[in-house]
Amino acid sequence: MARPRKPLLSRDRIVEAAGALVDAEGLDAVSTRRLAAELGVSGPSLYNHFRNKDEILDAVADAVSAQVDLSMFEESDPRDWPAALHDWAVSYRAALAAHPHIVPVLAQGPGRRPAGLRVADAVFGAMVEAGWPPAQATYIGALMRYFVTGSALGSFARGFVDDETAYDPADYPHLGQAHLLAERRQQVDEGAFETGLRALLDGLSLQYEQMVTSATVRRGPNRR
Incomplete structure (x- = not known):
């Protein structure tokens, strides 16, 4: 029996094609009609695997979460x-930076996405295992998601044009080098992320030490 010219349609093929469209053109480029055309199938055949466009985008987002x-x-x-x-x-x-257009979908939370839930479960479980109370472990997981997704939603450096005449020192006396930011985007954005991440972790470490010290005082020096 002759093999089909195109691989049989599958969830993975649909997600791969949708992800490529999102990466290349953004969320608005994805439609069931466009995907069917990209895959060389009829539109209704997609509904054997996904109920609608939102489910497809959810699957694309979960594929990105699986890279973490x-x-x-x-x-x-x-x-x-x-x-x-x-x-x-x-x-x-790094996973979000490689697929920035899907970040708004990921920012909504994991919902029922398996890979996204594994990420949330791993972070929460590790914080509780380290000694953080469950409520505080939840706050830490939320804080980190806010910080990471926020950092991937846009580029601070890209927000400045590379025209040195755009920032008149009479109006902006401290932006004389701002036109250089665009060409140094990766360095600036990664440096800002690392600076913020270190500050967050230093603050959390201080809270942790205070929590441990407070628990020791309440317990008494000779009690375990």
Whole structure:
């Protein structure tokens, strides 16, 4: 029996095609009609795998979440919780930076997406295992999601034009070098992310030390 010229339609093929469209042209480029044309199939055949466009975008978002490294939260990993949280955040941002157009969908939260829920479960579980109360572990997970997704939604450096005449020193005396930011976008944006991430982790570490000290005082020096 002759093999079909095109691979049979599958969820993975649809997600791959939709992801490529999102990466190239943005969320508005995705429609069931456009996807069917890209895949060389009839529009209704997509509905054998997804009910609508929103489900397809959810699957694209979850495919990006699946790229996030979670190995630092495994029991066998020697990293302490600040180092694990740092390395996870770097991996998380890298995944979003590679697919910036899907970030608004990811920013809505994991919902029922399996990979997104695994990320949330790993972070929360690691913080509780490290000694954070469940409520505080929830706050930390939310805080990190706000910070990472926010950093991936736009570029500070790209917000400035590369025309040195655009920023008259009479009006903007401190922006004399602002026209150089655009060409240094990656350096500026990654530096800003790392600076903010270190500040967050330093603050959390201080809170953690205070929490441990307070618990020790309440327990008494000779009680375990």
